[in-house]
Amino acid sequence: MKTNKKSLLRTAVYAAVLSSTISCAGKQEVMRHETLADALPAAKSTEVQPPVARDILKRMADYLAKAPQFTVNLTDNFDVIQDTGQKIEFGESRKITLSRPNGLRVELEESSGEKHTVVYDGKDITVFNPAQNVYAQTAKPGGIDEAVMYFLRDLHMRLPLAMLLTSRFPSEIDSRTEALDYVEMTSIHGIPTHHLAGRTETVDYQVWIAEGAQPLPIRIVLTYKHAEGQPQFRAQFSDWNLKPQISDKQFAFTPPEGARKISFVAQLPIGTPETPAHSGGEQ
DSSP, X not given: OOOOHHHHHHHHHHHHHHHHHHHHHHXXXXXXXXXXXXXXXXXXXXXXXXXXXXXXXXXXXXXXXXXXXXXXXXXXXXXXXXXXXXXXXXXXXXXXXXXXXXXXXEEEEETTSOEEEEEEOSSEEEEEETTTTEEEEEEOOSOHHHHHHIIIIISOOOOTTGGGGSTTHHHHHHHHOSEEEEEEEEEETTEEEEEEEEEOSSEEEEEEEEOSSSOOEEEEEEEETTSTTOOEEEEEEEEEESSOOOOGGGGOOOOOTTOEEEOGGGOOOOSSSOOHHHHOXXX
């Protein structure tokens, strides 16, 4: 069979042209798809970014500092390092009643059953030990902030988490915090909370703050990292009430019959032996 050379040549040319046309068309199609994809907005990431920890902490501190009054119950547990190096846990429960600017009442019961009361009425700080029927009292006008700082620094008395009661709490926690991380969103007794972990020069702290319109602390853990044995202080908050029925009589102290007045120098026995976690100074 004879092959027509011109026909074969024409066929080869047609095939080359067709192949080239298909190839170009394919490239154009790809280019059109790429151009369209580039023009579309990038898909939003479905990953949930954690909230900013410092904003949450500041919101909690500001909320507490500006609350005109509140009541709250606390259950505290703290480590006391023994001479052997063993940690022994002690505990106490407290009810705090606060009415700015001049009213503060702290009712405390130790795990041993011993009870104590601290009251401030804008003029006098009084600490009462009913078991021994003794009390100490000193004048300190100026308001809750001044009374709390005087109680801790000048009288050398113990009041765990005392700074949470003052209007200077936001600036104190902000200036002392050297590092702060958002740990997770979790739940404590059915309350959605933000779990934060912070560090100061002397204390590592964790705080769980309620989500929502009332960013109140629900739990706090303090670790005294430079103290021997790194003891911890743990506090659980409950029954927050931002609109309690409060009377000025709750902050007044009338000595019961037979009560003996003593000096603060005698150090009324409030709580177990002194530990960093029980001093209140760095809290």
